[in-house]
Amino acid sequence: MKYHQYASSRGFTLIEVMVVIVVVAIVTSLIMMNFGGIDQRKAMQAREIFMMNLKRIAREANDQSLVLALNVQPATDVNPFRYTVVEYHPAQTEVNMVENQPTWTEYSAFKIQSLPEDVSFQIQSTDYQYDKAQNSTLLDAKAPQLIWLGNGEVKPVRIQFYFAQQPIGPEIEIDHLGKMNEI
Secondary structure (H helix, E strand, O other): OHHHHHHHOOOOOHHHHHHHHHHHHHHHHHHHHHHHHHHHHHHHHHHHHHHHHHHHHHHHHHHHOOOEEEEEEOOOOOOOOEEEEEEEEOOOOHHHOOOOOOEEEEOOOOOOEEOOOOEEEEEEEOOOOOOOOOOHHHOOOOOOOOEEOOOOOEOOEEEEEEEOOEEEEEEEEEOOOOOEEEO
């Protein structure tokens, strides 16, 4: 009878303690992976919203025969990475008659879009010959990199999204006819 009393009060075995430690480690790693996964999901969601916005901008430019461009605002200490749409006004319009310079003004139908923290993208112009281009101000180095010309054509680019400086998803390629492909 005394033997039975001692057996029930002796505590945990080494194997039981090790099993508990392993289970706690697995649960902790799953929780930590999920936190990182949430941020990556937010980055991928921002990328998908961006692609939908590009389609909307292209439709708007074509439907309204407007020259629209993507205006990128890199992240700062106080603001996240943002983008908006600007509209081109040639030098002969009333908007910029004083300076006699073409200008870009904020396109009111499109609100500023902010990306989640640590999410950004980079736009790289692709080489394309504009043999019949008559307006060099849309093509020079000062012009925005991504421009919809209002006639179905686009200044071709490649766009790569980043989360914490690591690429997220495949590059987005927009050709001169406005077709978007993931490469």
